[in-house]
Amino acid sequence: MKTYHRNFIYESNDFENLCKFIIQENSIRKEFFDWHIGRIVDWKYNLSNFKRHFPDNFNKAAHLWFDYFHNLIGFVISEEFNTEFSILLRKEYLHLYPELLNWVKTEWGNKYDKLVTQVIENQTEYIKFLEDAGYKRNNCIEMTRVFNTRSYKDFTIEDSSVSFQSMFQNGDYEEQANLRTNAWPKPYSREIDLQIREYTRRSPIYNPNFDFVLVNNEGRHISGCEAFIDYENNTAEIERVCTHSDFYNKGYAQMVLKACMRKLYEHNINTAFIGGSYDKTIHLYGKLGHVAEYARFFFELQR
Template structure:
């Protein structure tokens, strides 16, 4: 018999639960890789409203044992507390819930596959498993999931063992952080940066909500602007205070400004700010198809530490 219960995500109290959960799972697996970091939680959920049916929590008594976030139309991210009882049965239930969310969406006809996920197939559901997580891989295969050639690359960089170089900026360019007066410009650079992968969901309204969310630090929302005040690149840094680890999500650059070191400049500036806050390590990740990012991060001193392959299941 299952010893856990589940319910839908129910707002800000659950957001704090998930932040604490991410910090605990990160610490439990350190220095190994983890799934969702604390900053990922906020970045993923700041658009969600209380009772969002695409987010579900599982409990072992009063303790949070697992969560899952279904990202329409075909992707689910989830994590299970290390050492949770019957975690194989728990993973089975998470997958059943996510597959039903996917089928319901297909029945309603509300599915437009973003370019970034088109390679995974239209009638599928996908999730990720770290190459180092053999238990998850085994359970995914048992549930009919197969590994794809696509993967997420995870990088790590010490903030204390090596110097952080000062980027050279052309005349008229400056690094600073985004303020409440920059909402439109900040949303514009994000939407344009990610337009190559599909239409962004970011709006001024939900970006304003993000700026009021837990863990968000405006001074780690770094932008590079030109002399006309146009933002060329940006990054958001997140701080895991429990583990003294920093994490970047997202990092972006306008398509007409790539190849000039602009994304590298904001990333280096973000790392300097993280180190000033007493953090010892910075983490970042990118998709295998993002060739520019896979050049960018090693140029900033990051080293690849793991990969999380996509596993896909075709649904009737």
């Protein structure tokens, strides 16, 4: 069947089609995923990357492939508008991977000193295509742990000096910003930072009932996480996990994560995913009681 491709069009329904594509693909791949719904929504709505402030940049950061009947069958996307990219393809069109890979080299390769992409460890066909194209695996690795939320249905926080709250209950987004800015400093003014965070909450999947914080008796947000839910596949990806540096090494991150999974179970979300690429986070998530895990390998092409 004939195919064609073009740049992402910000003013069209392309973004909605990317979201639908990811949800549909994850309904097939129950045990793992390339991207979860939260990641693609953040690509558009999380303005922490300054390049996302300009719609025209999106047109240059994603390229879409369609079949003869104008159905989306795959795409290339740069999450941070930089040297790193991802290729997502419907299983039936696996043979097109080299074509998409060559398009990246031709169109984006002259912009950077190197190109970097990632694949899941069991995507052996993709790895073969990458190696044939001259990509070499580097030392980076990301581990994703899979959790059965039922395992946390009886979890309780026994520390009376803290309470687990959703942002629907708490509502203090300025204090939450203090926590997240401590974890991930940004080169913005306080006013701009708060405006960016407010805009991020306008995303179609933000739900304050699944945006969690651990609060001490003084009202400080000391740890937090956020769950992005794919209701059609009954899964959640837990992101934005952080603890304020004043409260490190007290077990608060484990508390907030286990309490989050208990809440997911109470809302009939059976499976949760948590990924990490730093030694500290890989170690932390590995202690929570996962039922499965898989690695993402990074491959690099030098100019």
